[in-house]
Amino acid sequence: MVNPWIMKMEQFTQFTDSERHTLERLSRERVVDYAAGEDIIRDGAHQNHCHLMLTGLASRYKILRNGKRQIMAFLVPGDLCDAEIFVLKEMDHAIGALTPSRVALIHADEMRKLLRSSGALAEGLWWGTLTDLGVLRERIIDHGSRTTYVRMAHLLYELLIRYRVFGDAKDNSFAFPITQEELADATGMTPVHANRMLQKLRRDGLIVLEGRRLSVIDPKGLKALAMFDAEYLHLDRAHDPKDGLAGRVGDLV
Amino acid sequence: MVNPWIMKMEQFTQFTDSERHTLERLSRERVVDYAAGEDIIRDGAHQNHCHLMLTGLASRYKILRNGKRQIMAFLVPGDLCDAEIFVLKEMDHAIGALTPSRVALIHADEMRKLLRSSGALAEGLWWGTLTDLGVLRERIIDHGSRTTYVRMAHLLYELLIRYRVFGDAKDNSFAFPITQEELADATGMTPVHANRMLQKLRRDGLIVLEGRRLSVIDPKGLKALAMFDAEYLHLDRAHDPKDGLAGRVGDLV
DNA sequence: CGACGGCTTGAGGTAAGTCAATCCACGTGG
């Protein structure tokens, strides 16, 4: 199996064989499996290693005082759960597995050593973090100035692109394990309302969502509705336009 | 004048004298002034140097297709406008001066050199970026699950703390150049509604806002209303609890 | 089979938006 972490970072940087081997080793050394619903990292945790998604789907979330859960991001294979570990004292939110997930644990000291020894890795990590920043900014724009309908469209379109990047979305149709309640918590609306917006997307002929599978019928329409501008994902850094991210999502962005 | 950038990073890391001197030099070498309302960085710009706030107040914002302006963050002295420059091709949003502002330009190559040569600086920059991430996450929580009233309270309380950090908010009262329209764009509500929420905060005896000056009358009350948890600002990394951030904002967090 | 999690539908209620007029402080020019 290809390593999704290396794959992701190589969209932006070039590793030497020896770097690649080190990364491979690190992401195989300690591997843990989590069941759906289980917490990969708890809020307030003190960690001395960081978590790398290998397979599955997780969410970055926080439970608020009023009991509401806010999902801040979805994590797919290749995503680092807790880059902040190098610098900050403790987690200010949690990571939860939404589907059965496999995670690699990498010791913080190993990581620090790696960061110091390899400029390419430092660059790769920076790129990941800065991209995360961009995605969060986009989400703020979402919440601040788009209707719930458009917001839902935007989230689905972003997920389509991110799944395509890993080749799991042939024909704009892919396994979709996210429940409506989770979509609601991510978009900041009520489950009831999320349901209604999804229905509207179906009625408007943009998507088909059934049996844990999402098919985007009218990608162009969905993109237009969502006012989607792929710029914030910064995919265009790919070295090889054919095999790179840009190549794989070409028609979508 | 103390250098706000060094001051900010030293809350978290320790510099040698020579590092400090280099930073001082870089933040003095090329300095530009901007008038209120002027753009410091335009959306889509390609830059080969990055911008450091020295004095004034700026906003990180984006104009959407529907004409709305979303303010994603306020920038105060010591904040780096565009850390992404090292890695990403172009800006996906703009930075605008809200008050007359003085900005230092630092050439990207200088910065890269510095990053490679100084572990402390690399750490400081990481800390800054990861803190920004935390602030953005908090804003998402804001928008997703707090009422407009609480949201406004939260924003004002955060600004109080950030002003206190730089000693400009004696007695919980400070110059407040932000217009209601800007507050509205930052909190994702209508100017009229922003006005009404501010009125309510005044009626409830929490703040006094007049003549471009904000006084927080009842900090405890405002904090409670905002459900403010300072954790996300990660102030507690300060080395010296007396002189550090934590010391200066002590009673607030 | 029953229980349960996830999805769907309906009937109100309310927070926040829209539109539009007014007011006030100010700076500028005649």
Place this chain on the structure above:
DNA sequence: CCACGTGGATTGACTTACCTCAAGCCGTCG
């Protein structure tokens, strides 16, 4: 020094997007 224009703050009347509560449905799994 007053007249005027302008940007910001304020107020009121009306509309609407989204929430709340509550019931019912459907597939799956023990």
